[in-house]
Amino acid sequence: MPAPLTEEQARQDSAALLDAAEALFYEKGIRAVGMDEVRAASGLPLKRIYRLHPAKDDLVVAVLRRRDERWRGRLVAAVEAEGDPRRRLLAAFDWLAGWFAEPGYRGCAWINAFGELGPASPAVLAEVRAHKEAFHGHLAEWSRAAGLADPAPVRLLAEGAIVTAAISGDPAPAGQARVAVEAMLAAAG
Incomplete structure (x- = not known):
């Protein structure tokens, strides 16, 4: 033994x-x-x-959970290094641009997991939803602090940039989304 x-x-x-x-x-x-x-x-x-x-699903959940802690930790640290609320929100897109440019970038691990397993694995689906809820919560907090009443467009710009960068193999969507957020901030005054 x-x-x-x-x-x-x-x-x-x-x-x-x-x-x-x-x-x-x-x-x-x-x-x-x-x-x-x-x-x-x-x-x-x-x-x-x-x-x-x-079970393999248990391993997938553990991988996603640990990746979430590191991923959001890096994002939050980069954003909160900025003092001005508007610059904080824009820093989220700067951080995304850096992530998209990393070697081996294959998009969002949680979107990828959902795309492969969908609702077939309730445990993985719950982990994917928890990550997205937390990420969207950060974006909402930073959006509201920057003067945007509705954070939904910011969330959609971030998610769209993540997917588009993965499909295109080009980090440019982060900068394009950042420009759109700058326009929203200018319109909000």
């Missing part, structure tokens, strides 16, 4: 598993990646993987 895992070993194994799964799912797609490929990339035996995440 193998020795029980220490808490530190379990943490390291979990991090290695999530790193490998996230890279594979984002690059190739969730359905295209089998658990044997995750096993090979993580260096963990399947038995340990399934002990950490009993």
